[in-house]
Amino acid sequence: MPSSVRLQEMIRVIRSARTQGEERGIIQKECADIRAQFRQGDNGERSHSLAKLLYVHMLGYPAHFGQMECVRLIASTRYSEKRIGYLGAMMLLDEKQDASLLITNSIKNDLSHSSQYVQSLALCTLACMGSAEMCRDLAPEIERLLRASNSYIKKKATLCAVHIIRKVPELAEMFTPSARSLLSEKNHGVLHGAVVLITELCKHNPGTLDQFRKAVPELVQIMKGLVTSSYSPEHNVAGISDPFLQVRILRLLRILGHNNDTASDAMNDLLAQVATNTDSSKTAGSAVLYETVLTIMDINSESGLRVLAVNILGRFLLNNDRNIRYISMTSLQKIVQTDHNAVQRHRGTIVDCLKDQDTSVKRRALELSLALVSAVNIRSMMKELLIFLSTCPPELRSHTTSGIFNAAERYSPSKRWHIDTILHVLTTAGGDVRDETVPNLIQLITTASELHCYTVHKLYRALVKDISQQSLVQVACWCIGEYGDLLLKGECEEIEPVQVTEDDVLDALETVLQSHMSSPATRGFALTATMKLSTRITDNVDRIRSIVSNYSSCIDLELQQRAVEYNALFRKYDHMRAAVLERMPVMDKNSPGHTNGDTSGVIKETDPSKLKPVEAGLLSEPASQVCDLLDLLDGTDTPLQPSPAPTNNPTTTSSADLLDLLGGLEPAPVLTETVYEKNGLSLKIQCDKQTDTEVMVTLIGSNSTQNDITNFTLQAAVPKSVQLQMKAPSGNVIPAHGLGQVTQTVVLNNPNKVSLKMRIRVSYSNQGAVHQDTVQIDSFPSPTCPPSVSPL
Amino acid sequence: MMRFLLLFSRQGKLRLQKWFTALSDRDKKKIIRDVTQMVLVRPPKSCNFLQWRDLKIVYRRYASLYFCCGLEQGDNELLTLELLHRYVELLDQYFGNVCELDIIFNFEKAYFILDEFIIGGEVQETSKASVAKSMEEADSLQETMEEYVNKPTY
Numbered sequence: 001m002p003s004s005v006r007l008q009e010m011i012r013v014i015r016s017a018r019t020q021g022e023e024r025g026i027i028q029k030e031c032a033d034i035r036a037q038f039r040q041g042d043n044g045e046r047s048h049s050l051a052k053l054l055y056v057h058m059l060g061y062p063a064h065f066g067q068m069e070c071v072r073l074i075a076s077t078r079y080s081e082k083r084i085g086y087l088g089a090m091m092l093l094d095e096k097q098d099a100s101l102l103i104t105n106s107i108k109n110d111l112s113h114s115s116q117y118v119q120s121l122a123l124c125t126l127a128c129m130g131s132a133e134m135c136r137d138l139a140p141e142i143e144r145l146l147r148a149s150n151s152y153i154k155k156k157a158t159l160c161a162v163h164i165i166r167k168v169p170e171l172a173e174m175f176t177p178s179a180r181s182l183l184s185e186k187n188h189g190v191l192h193g194a195v196v197l198i199t200e201l202c203k204h205n206p207g208t209l210d211q212f213r214k215a216v217p218e219l220v221q222i223m224k225g226l227v228t229s230s231y232s233p234e235h236n237v238a239g240i241s242d243p244f245l246q247v248r249i250l251r252l253l254r255i256l257g258h259n260n261d262t263a264s265d266a267m268n269d270l271l272a273q274v275a276t277n278t279d280s281s282k283t284a285g286s287a288v289l290y291e292t293v294l295t296i297m298d299i300n301s302e303s304g305l306r307v308l309a310v311n312i313l314g315r316f317l318l319n320n321d322r323n324i325r326y327i328s329m330t331s332l333q334k335i336v337q338t339d340h341n342a343v344q345r346h347r348g349t350i351v352d353c354l355k356d357q358d359t360s361v362k363r364r365a366l367e368l369s370l371a372l373v374s375a376v377n378i379r380s381m382m383k384e385l386l387i388f389l390s391t392c393p394p395e396l397r398s399h400t401t402s403g404i405f406n407a408a409e410r411y412s413p414s415k416r417w418h419i420d421t422i423l424h425v426l427t428t429a430g431g432d433v434r435d436e437t438v439p440n441l442i443q444l445i446t447t448a449s450e451l452h453c454y455t456v457h458k459l460y461r462a463l464v465k466d467i468s469q470q471s472l473v474q475v476a477c478w479c480i481g482e483y484g485d486l487l488l489k490g491e492c493e494e495i496e497p498v499q500v501t502e503d504d505v506l507d508a509l510e511t512v513l514q515s516h517m518s519s520p521a522t523r524g525f526a527l528t529a530t531m532k533l534s535t536r537i538t539d540n541v542d543r544i545r546s547i548v549s550n551y552s553s554c555i556d557l558e559l560q561q562r563a564v565e566y567n568a569l570f571r572k573y574d575h576m577r578a579a580v581l582e583r584m585p586v587m588d589k590n591s592p593g594h595t596n597g598d599t600s601g602v603i604k605e606t607d608p609s610k611l612k613p614v615e616a617g618l619l620s621e622p623a624s625q626v627c628d629l630l631d632l633l634d635g636t637d638t639p640l641q642p643s644p645a646p647t648n649n650p651t652t653t654s655s656a657d658l659l660d661l662l663g664g665l666e667p668a669p670v671l672t673e674t675v676y677e678k679n680g681l682s683l684k685i686q687c688d689k690q691t692d693t694e695v696m697v698t699l700i701g702s703n704s705t706q707n708d709i710t711n712f713t714l715q716a717a718v719p720k721s722v723q724l725q726m727k728a729p730s731g732n733v734i735p736a737h738g739l740g741q742v743t744q745t746v747v748l749n750n751p752n753k754v755s756l757k758m759r760i761r762v763s764y765s766n767q768g769a770v771h772q773d774t775v776q777i778d779s780f781p782s783p784t785c786p787p788s789v790s791p792l
Numbered sequence: 793m794m795r796f797l798l799l800f801s802r803q804g805k806l807r808l809q810k811w812f813t814a815l816s817d818r819d820k821k822k823i824i825r826d827v828t829q830m831v832l833v834r835p836p837k838s839c840n841f842l843q844w845r846d847l848k849i850v851y852r853r854y855a856s857l858y859f860c861c862g863l864e865q866g867d868n869e870l871l872t873l874e875l876l877h878r879y880v881e882l883l884d885q886y887f888g889n890v891c892e893l894d895i896i897f898n899f900e901k902a903y904f905i906l907d908e909f910i911i912g913g914e915v916q917e918t919s920k921a922s923v924a925k926s927m928e929e930a931d932s933l934q935e936t937m938e939e940y941v942n943k944p945t946y
Contacts, residue, residue, distance in 0.1 A: 160912065
């Protein structure tokens with residue numbers, strides 16, 4: 001029989017191993033000894049062996065052969081063996097092991113043991129690893145101990161009951177009666193356990209919650225006692241009497257007072273007292289104040305109290321301790337929606353926290369700053385955010401860029417500022433922006449027609465400086481391609497003039513094309529831009545031809561295809577080149593492949609004919625709604641389809657419109673008229689194309705309410721001889737605050753040239769309520785006359 | 793409720809692990825690895841709170857040991873700092889000027905003290921003196937007193 005090595009000796013030997021391999025060897029030997037020991041049976045050495053095994057287990061080595069030994073040791077009569085046996089059970093046995101059920105009986109016996117320390121071992125183990133079955137078996141025992149035992153056992157039994165309820169919620173009713181009476185205990189340990197138990201009971205059952213609301217006065221009393229009591233050395237922590245208990249009581253009061261006026265009133269005075277009297281120079285006091293603030297904000301407290309709470313958070317913001325600043329910002333984040341103005345007052349301090357060294361604090365400050373951006377402070381906030389972006393840690397960058405873009409979209413004071421901001425972000429952190437940024441920016445630029453010159457100059461300069469940021473390069477190439485003539489003209493009021501020659505521009509684009517840093521998509525942009533320039537410059541068209549023909553044998557398939565097509569444009573279709581490559585029209589946001597057409601032709605006025613249902617021929621999604629519109633419109637199917645293709649890709653739009661643009665067309669002025677406005681939802685109609693027999697319009701829905709509008713559908717009916725075709729809408733959710741729109745294109749074929757009328761039914765959900773409304777459009781917008789609308 | 797409590801050294805060696813929810817061994821090892829890595833890279837004067845998955849991680853360094861625990865969203869982080877401090881005080885009172893070696897060579901006692909202070913992830917006794925007294929009385933029940941109390945010569 002090998003001589004047993006004492007635990008501490010073994011630990012010393014293991015620690016002295018110089019390599020991992022040596023350690024493994026020692027441990028293997030030790031485990032063999034331990035196994036031999038276990039096989040031998042009772043000889044007084046078992047607890048040492050199990051202790052050694054537990055150490056080995058903590059180092060990460062397998063120890064499952066010790067499980068049965070734990071069971072045996074727990075059943076032993078010696079306290080030292082029980083103690084280590086229970087510890088082993090907590091470390092090696094969990095509810096997933098079958099052996100755990102074997103100790104249920106031992107625990108049951110030990111719960112009625114004469115020594116309270118044995119009882120305590122059993123209670124602790126049950127609360128730590130008790131499975132649902134074990135809990136069910138032993139719950140009556142625990143309940144008995146809750147009522148009739150000394151405070152040492154009561155406090156443990158209470159927390160054991162909490163564990164049981166978490167595992168088996170149905171047993172909660174068993175403990176409810178005893179829980180209330182525990183509140184009258186004097187012992188802080190028991191009191192603390194009782195508060196935790198009541199909190200857990202209230203979480204599981206709203207009926208119980210109502211019951212325990214009656215305990216609010218009692219809790220307030222206990223709390224008052226703690227706050228005003230004289231110094232008690234036993235529970236004092238840095239001048240606060242039992243902060244653990246105080247915090248738990250505050251948390252329970254929060255649950256009880258939430259959404260309940262009577263309970264909230266009962267605790268108002270107490271909360272004011274705690275908020276004003278607690279000394280927050282040390283962590284214990286701050287912890288209590290923190291919990292108080294959370295409670296005040298979550299119950300129906302009076303406004304004076306709320307102001308007090310926000311001021312406490314403001315004070316925390318100025319604290320030197322980082323931890324306190326961090327939790328202050330976390331709490332402010334929770335209330336920034338409801339108490340926006342109060343939090344705005346501390347905006348300066350919050351923005352300063354952006355410069356803190358610590359990443360956790362930075363992250364909180366960023367979230368809060370983004371929530372505080374408003375139309376009033378957008379300029380100064382954006383300055384701070386951009387400074388932050390240039391120095392922020394990499395894990396926060398993409399969040400920052402998307403936050404900045406959102407804020408800019410909502411509150412930008414001018415188009416030029418908006419474009420400048422986005423350009424700044426792209427130059428600083430172009431690699432961390434979302435994919436939609438490029439098309440969004442391009443769309444934004446096209447709408448700001450007065451800034452084309454300025455924009456293209458700025459982008460050109462940025463491109464010349466640095467071509468590594470792909471999104472920036474893509475936008476720059478597109479702009480140079482579109483507005484290259486403005487660039488070459490050289491004059492621009494808003495930027496100092498710089499003479500740019502055609503060669504410079506083509507050099508820049510070629511650099512992008514040839515650089516290994518450019519992604520395939522970027523090169524596509526550059527190639528198309530080069531091609532577009534062939535109609536905007538005068539001297540170097542041959543250079544462009546040669547660039548283009550070079551790429552017709554490029555390995556990249558996309559580039560090759562483009563080059564071949566452009567080549568063909570040069571050779572066989574040179575007469576069409578100018579038309580194909582002319583200036584892009586202004587793009588509307590969220591419209592799939594939407595085009596502007598010519599406006600020749602006028603709709604003739606004839607006698608109004610009776611409205612009749614018309615079929616809408618469309619692909620329908622299986623889950624679409626089929627509504628019964630008014631009698632006039634039954635049979636109209638307007639299924640919903642999410643818009644499939646990306647909405648603002650300029651190059652695909654131009655190739656798809658090749659045929660449409662033939663024949664020399666001038667861009668038409670875009671006419672949008674509002675046809676319906678109610679409850680924050682407004683519907684506009686925009687005339688896209690009008691010929692003698694065909695009209696194409698776009699219906700645009702936007703939302704100025706506080707909540708998103710969902711399930712937004714449009715159905716339409718037209719006069720008898722007119723054929724109606726509704727294209728897929730861009731979506732069926734309109735974001736709140738005018739952040740987005742839903743558009744749907746409608747094509748009306750009017751071969752008999754009757755007077756065009758359309759009746760539209762709008763249905764949507766807002767804040768859970770379903771709305772439906774109808775509007776009739778009597779004539780359509782055309783360049784010469786505005787539409788007339790009669791609401792039904 | 794506290795989900796777990798971990799003690800580990802500056803080199804990442806685990807000295808104590810207490811789990812208050814049922815997890816598989818593999819999950820436990822993964823959590824230990826992730827949390828240890830996250831905490832060890834933090835610079836000295838940082839904030840003691842982290843957000844990790846759906847838990848709040850609160851940690852504090854005492855000499856060469858990191859005390860680290862995972863909390864649920866409703867728990868008070870500042871109070872948990874006090875809790876960790878209380879545990880260290882209890883260890884200090886028991887061992888007399890506790891150092892990491894005490895916890896290495898007497899790990900089972902560290903667990904016993906923890907079990908007198910926290911049960912099921914919640915504090916059971918808020919009085920320092922009470923916990924110390926309970927430990928003393930429980931120790932007196934140990935049958936083999938000498939080697940239990942014996943401090944090793946390192």
